[in-house]
Amino acid sequence: MGTMDDATVADSLAPGREGRATAPASARDQIRACALELFAERGVAGTSVRDIAACAGTSPANVLHHYGSKEGLRAEVDAEVAALFDVAAAAPPEEIAAAMAADQGSGSFAELLLTQVPPDSPVPAYVRRLLLDGGDAGRHLFRGWFQAARTMQEGLVSTGAARQPADPDARAAFLLVNDLAMILLREHVADAIGTDPLTPEGAARWTVDALDVYHHGAFHVPARPTETDPTPASSLPHPPSPTTKEHA
Amino acid sequence: MGTMDDATVADSLAPGREGRATAPASARDQIRACALELFAERGVAGTSVRDIAACAGTSPANVLHHYGSKEGLRAEVDAEVAALFDVAAAAPPEEIAAAMAADQGSGSFAELLLTQVPPDSPVPAYVRRLLLDGGDAGRHLFRGWFQAARTMQEGLVSTGAARQPADPDARAAFLLVNDLAMILLREHVADAIGTDPLTPEGAARWTVDALDVYHHGAFHVPARPTETDPTPASSLPHPPSPTTKEHA
DNA sequence: TTGCCGACTGAACGAACGTTCAGTACCGTC
């Protein structure tokens, strides 16, 4: 499928440029790049075919000419982004586990992948949408990631690099979603700590603290009389919620 | 089409305390409850005023009569959900810190709040949208959470319950987004581990593993020959990305 | 040259959109 050349999103962002000098990206690729960016920014429902056509410097009819329908265009953009991060298809999980075990300094999974896209790329935002409401595509993407994380964890445990988890599925999912949270809440994190965690500097700062927690923990284990403390969450600080209703 | 004329949504959010079994909430509240559910499910742009009216069993004109415009309705739903979780307004951060320090068994923040909404509530999904593309409302929400998490962390550190972080902002943000990830990726987590983490059973299972990591860490600290290795991510498993472009 | 085919366009289609408006039904108060 992705047999086209490497027209980047940054190229397509410039409307009406005389691209003959450097990158004569085909109109078809321009359209897809614009769709990727606009879908990521405003959502699929919030982006019209006319918007995409205007961004790509062509006519709305030409968008449909190349992709059949808006949904067809969306499907192709989905496939493009998913293929980018479909680690299950790109490499067998054992290979990923070995690679990340070698680079064990960074336990981050999503970060590892996202270092491959430029900081201003719309791909992270699109992945966000994909995970949020991209039904099958998002589900398949997450499943692949989870499987890879699961395999990677087994590898780390077997080499003694990771502690044996009591619930391997739960721990793998926990570590995975922690990584993905950085993508999903990227701008909020940047706003809170003052550094975009998807830039090299931000990633470094983030990783230092994440690894500190993952190596040494964040909380001291409370000095309980006995060890067993199975009840996780029962006492609430205050019950203000007006929408919580007592079931009669 | 879809889910409509369903009384459960209105019931779960009806503010009428004296509500009789058959006496429905006011049409105005019905409309807002339906908007909350549909916005959460399909997004604001993907939901029409006619959809909301059909769900609430009224006319589209009546929706506008009560809320002025679709944007006005959206703003009011935003405010309703935001007020639910605006911990900064509900209680001073010190109070929250003290409360969560007392309930230190559950270090989870979002989970603590979400235990107060029924499992089938559309509120978590709406919070998801709010954090993702609810501009000011989402930003304000996150900032309040971050501030509370920051204060709470200081409290835990001062009492010796938490390890002193090297970068307090980064660690507070790290722990916060880890909690929020469970909301954002709820259904993916449920799909992966087989249990919805926003049900009591799922939360228990999730918390056990999260606390295990937060107390004892996930990885063993590697036996380094010498000291620090600040480069976070340099060796990549494979460089396949076609959209990655070398910057000149 | 002729013929063909893919790229591409302007104009239009019907449907759905948010919104407006005149008007009806029902209320509690003179």
Added chain:
DNA sequence: GACGGTACTGAACGTTCGTTCAGTCGGCAA
């Protein structure tokens, strides 16, 4: 009874949506 106000509606408004279509342009093979 008359009255004013709120809740509510059906029918439309103008706009924008995704999509269709007849047709032009340019390159390439015969």
